[in-house]
Amino acid sequence: MAKKDLSIVSLGCFRNTYDSETVLNRFLKNGYTVSSQEDIFLAGKDNFKSCDTLLINTCGFIDRAKEESVEFIRQAVRLKKEGKVKCLFVFGCLVARYHDKLKESFPEVDKWWGTENFSQKATRQKKIIPAHLDFIKICEGCLNKCTYCTIPYIKGDLRSRPKEEIINEIKFLDKKGIKELNIIGQDITSWAKDLKTNDNLSSLLSAILKTTKNIRWIRLLYAHPRHIDDKLIDLIANSERICKYIDLPIQHINDRILKLMNRGVTKKQISGLIRKVRKNIKGCVIRTSVMAGFPTETADEFKELLSFLKETKFERLGAFAYSREENTPAFNLSPQVHSRVKSSRFNEIMSLQQAISCDVNKQFIGKELDVLIEEKDNEVFIGRTQFDAYEVDGVVFIKKKGLKIGNFYKAKIVDSYDYDLVGI
Numbered sequence: 001m002a003k004k005d006l007s008i009v010s011l012g013c014f015r016n017t018y019d020s021e022t023v024l025n026r027f028l029k030n031g032y033t034v035s036s037q038e039d040i041f042l043a044g045k046d047n048f049k050s051c052d053t054l055l056i057n058t059c060g061f062i063d064r065a066k067e068e069s070v071e072f073i074r075q076a077v078r079l080k081k082e083g084k085v086k087c088l089f090v091f092g093c094l095v096a097r098y099h100d101k102l103k104e105s106f107p108e109v110d111k112w113w114g115t116e117n118f119s120q121k122a123t124r125q126k127k128i129i130p131a132h133l134d135f136i137k138i139c140e141g142c143l144n145k146c147t148y149c150t151i152p153y154i155k156g157d158l159r160s161r162p163k164e165e166i167i168n169e170i171k172f173l174d175k176k177g178i179k180e181l182n183i184i185g186q187d188i189t190s191w192a193k194d195l196k197t198n199d200n201l202s203s204l205l206s207a208i209l210k211t212t213k214n215i216r217w218i219r220l221l222y223a224h225p226r227h228i229d230d231k232l233i234d235l236i237a238n239s240e241r242i243c244k245y246i247d248l249p250i251q252h253i254n255d256r257i258l259k260l261m262n263r264g265v266t267k268k269q270i271s272g273l274i275r276k277v278r279k280n281i282k283g284c285v286i287r288t289s290v291m292a293g294f295p296t297e298t299a300d301e302f303k304e305l306l307s308f309l310k311e312t313k314f315e316r317l318g319a320f321a322y323s324r325e326e327n328t329p330a331f332n333l334s335p336q337v338h339s340r341v342k343s344s345r346f347n348e349i350m351s352l353q354q355a356i357s358c359d360v361n362k363q364f365i366g367k368e369l370d371v372l373i374e375e376k377d378n379e380v381f382i383g384r385t386q387f388d389a390y391e392v393d394g395v396v397f398i399k400k401k402g403l404k405i406g407n408f409y410k411a412k413i414v415d416s417y418d419y420d421l422v423g424i
């Protein structure tokens with residue numbers, strides 16, 4: 001029987017990339033083929049090519065992401081009508097939220113399903129991301145119930161994977177020789193809170209450190225300030241293999257807004273945590289994300305956030321303009337902030353952060369940093385330091401011959417830009 005060729009588009013976050021790889025490998029096990037890596041698209045590439053079956057993993061988090069997912073479905077349906085795609089399957093968060101509406105709008109789609117559930121994934125042969133790094137999802141769903149967030153309604157309550165299953169998968173990845181392991185979930189610092197064990201993220205990390213040897217960088221993504229404790233800070237500080245990089249979304253800093261967001265932390269607690277991280281984890285880079293224009297946010301409360309960012313100087317920062325999502329508690333808050341005000345506040349945050357990032361990067365000049373080489377563009381190699389997450393933060397440009405993709409190189413930083421570095 002002729003093998004059917006498959007293409008996949010993976011939209012949204014790294015948790016979606018992980019699910020896309022799971023689905024991809026399931027189809028490969030059932031006799032599908034992926035003819036070339038190009039057949040595996042990450043969001044942003046719109047040059048579809050004809051294939052038997054096209055899979056689209058969608059994102060349904062906020063307006064912008066929803067619009068992008070719908071646009072990809074629209075393009076795929078057009079390709080199907082042109083006979084370039086025989087079978088079109090669409091799944092993921094957008095489908096979990098709007099299944100019936102989507103089915104009505106796009107009758108050409110052959111199959112719809114929501115989000116993936118956990119299953120033993122140790123054998124993800126085919127990957128969407130480079131061979132030298134990988135992601136492991138340790139939990140799904142979320143207990144925090146932030147009032148602006150749709151995730152708990154899409155993914156449900158926290159469901160942690162058993163420790164043994166996680167360790168088995170990581171041992172498999174370690175044997176495969178990956179250099180960087182990214183630990184992900186909706187909130188990894190809540191891992192095991194739903195399991196009847198004494199485990200927590202620190203005990204899991206200790207077990208990972210004990211049972212692996214090839215993995216050089218372990219990166220923690222999506223930590224919640226409410227659940228970071230001293231044990232975790234000490235473990236990060238004292239383990240060379242855990243990146244000195246903490247992804248710590250604060251979303252805001254004003255106490256009234258933090259309460260309305262149901263973030264479960266106060267300004268005092270967030271400031272105290274950041275001081276503790278900076279004091280105990282030498283040279284640690286903190287990535288955060290903040291929201292502009294949360295409902296009822298006043299000009300003074302926004303100023304408070306801006307001056308906190310100016311004072312704290314987060315090394316890495318992402319910002320979002322609040323997206324009013326139906327079925328979330330914040331949807332009904334009043335007054336909603338006008339979209340013009342939201343985007344001007346968003347722009348103010350981003351231009352402040354550009355200046356901060358420029359200053360932060362200057363401090364690396366003259367230092368020697370381990371760089372994981374990831375690609376080559378003409379004569380320049382491009383890589384990342386432990387302070388830069390894959391496809392999220394900056395890169396290091398190195399004009400040098402003979403470097404090997406997937407290997408580390410100790411580079412001397414000789415120049416810096418707003419978000420990137422130059423090394424020799």
Ligand code: SF4
Pocket residue numbers: 142143144145146149150151152186187224
């Ligand atoms: S912690 Fe993150 S995923 Fe969980 S509800 Fe809050 S914003 Fe959503």
